[in-house]
Amino acid sequence: MSSARRKNIGKVNWLLLAVLAGGALASLFFVGSRNTLPTPVSIGQAKDEPLSIHGVGGAWYWREQPLKGKGRLIRATIAGMKEIATADALPSFDTDGKTLVWTARQGAEWSVMSANVEGGGGHAVWSGKEEPRGVKMIQERIYWLLRTPAPIDIALPFPPLQSSLQIVSVPIGGGALEASARLPEADDGEALGISEGSLYVRAVRMSSPGATSLYRVNTQNRTFTRITSVARHLPALLTRNGTLYWLAPSKETDSPQIAMQVFRMGASGTIEPLTDWLPAGGALYETANDVLYADREMPPSFWRLGSQDVFPTTLPLPKDFTALALGDTTALVMSASTPRSKPALYQIPLQ
């Protein structure tokens, strides 16, 4: 081999080494930046497992329902936790960041309660013997569903002989109860929100395997149309821009309980299957920038739902913490070393 040729090979080697070194440095920088997650800020330790967590206006709200003892409604910020209300049962609540509404049972009596977010000025806006289901604040009104008892005292598979769900509402400031549509669904549900004058409602049939139906209700004339029905009891979300998201069991597996697909319907009314094969779960969240699906793996992953063409990516979360819920700009996480029944809670900004 000539000395000139040897020199050339030497040059190539140096070049290759430089490229490899550069690549390694870039990878290190990339990985480093991905791992630079914000430090969680403590907000305290819950007395029981937080349920139905909402993050609104810089505060976290949840309910606790111990097996023995009363249900509690909690508000928490980095400044501390506060018990807003207690009741024998406290199955649902909602807040717009100013007012807090919740459903409560004391003995055999059910109520829909309202207070400011600090718990002041609490009062009942409705009381009765039937459980109010899925309370929700929408455009200056409080909505919930009341189950109209079945006309016959025996469980039968004939829908007209089963209970149905009456949509009712009152103004947030107080006023007369207004009945809206009565949906031919038997068991449970919630109002999701209003978009372009229509109220969107999720209704559930509990019979095995159960079904979830989504309705669009004209609040003026009480007419309604069913948008879709899916098997099982699954969540849905109406975003601030009026897009409806819902889950359905995957049709590509023989075991629909292990995989989920996500659908979306925008203002045009076109239903779009967004993604499939997500781990079953779960819940849907809207943050300031994204819509996310949280599965029920341990720990759960939060999947950003984008376009149909792209498989969703998961939200980066700090190691040793388990995310519980998402707010507009923050996530509520718990220390993985604490039990879920009494979690040490932290808040982190979303990336």
Place this chain on the structure above:
Amino acid sequence: MKRSANKQVSPKAAATLILITLIIIQVVWYKGLVFKEKPSGIKGGGGGGGGGVPPPPLVGLKEVNVDTFAGATDPGDADGGRATARFNSPVGIALDSQGNLYVADSRNHRVRRVTPQGKTTTLAGSVQGYADGAAQTAQFNLPCGVAAGTDGAIYVADTGNHRIRKIKDGQVTTLAGDAQGFAEGAGSQVKFNTPCAIATDGKLLYVSDTLNKRIRILDLTGKITGGWQTPTSPTGVLIDKQVVVVAPQTGITAQGGSPLLNIPIDSKGLSANPADYVIHSPVALCKAPEGWFATDSIHHGVFFIKGGKAELIAGQCKPKEVIDGWRDGDGHHANFGSLSGIAWDGKTRVYVSDTSDNCIRILDINQVLTGRRETLP
């Protein structure tokens, strides 16, 4: 240094010891010396009604094959083949002379037709409401009962509208009924309260006027010609030599409301003695070879009724335990949700509407009819 501290276990001895231990474990396992399988309650005689021994489960026949004929567990509203059609709480079903199956697809507010090959089309109905006219724009409200007339018409118990409707030649008309209530007469003078089932013998219509606790008889022009009160709310009616009425609370009765058969209702679940197995909550009946078939919505099974005895032919019933859900297979292993309508094609097919599973199931009873029944374990 002590002598014992220097002692070392020989590798050969250790290997031999491990090998012997493994062999012992294997022998114990194979001989079942430790984990003995508990004897099945069926052969052991479940009689006696108690004594702390739970009664054996009641299971259907291995000779019956259960399949999904149309629809799937996920509710929906779609025509198409077996796999693509979707129903939403199908209830009453009826067969015509060509073997087409008509389905009261209640929560879709439609009447569907399924060919013997399993292709589903919408016969009538659009959105929830009440409107006569062209079949595709007519409106129903939670229809639960259908009957196929010999005149080619399909009669519908339009349950939520408290009316009896007729579908013929692509048109839907109201035969009888108006607002909810009770009134005799003809056409719109008649009032029903939540009519859930309908049957016809070709000349008259028999309506389970469920919340009026009556069977109403109409001629084919919509005029009430008779009827009678029932002790409880009837959900099924069958014409078979006499009018047979099904009511989930009281069982199966004959015309006039007197008990027809000794098929009591077991309100507490299955009894301990297999000989006492009874239908818990019959909701619909159809003719069977030398008897009737019945659906039971609480026991989630299909029964054959003959000579005052009920025999489970498909499904699984366990005392004090609800076994529901969707699973095809032989009648011994198949599961059903909440069953309602039932129809037999006069040959080897029994159709049932699995309301909570949103589909139509089909039972092939050929092996039962040809007497090739195996002895059950």
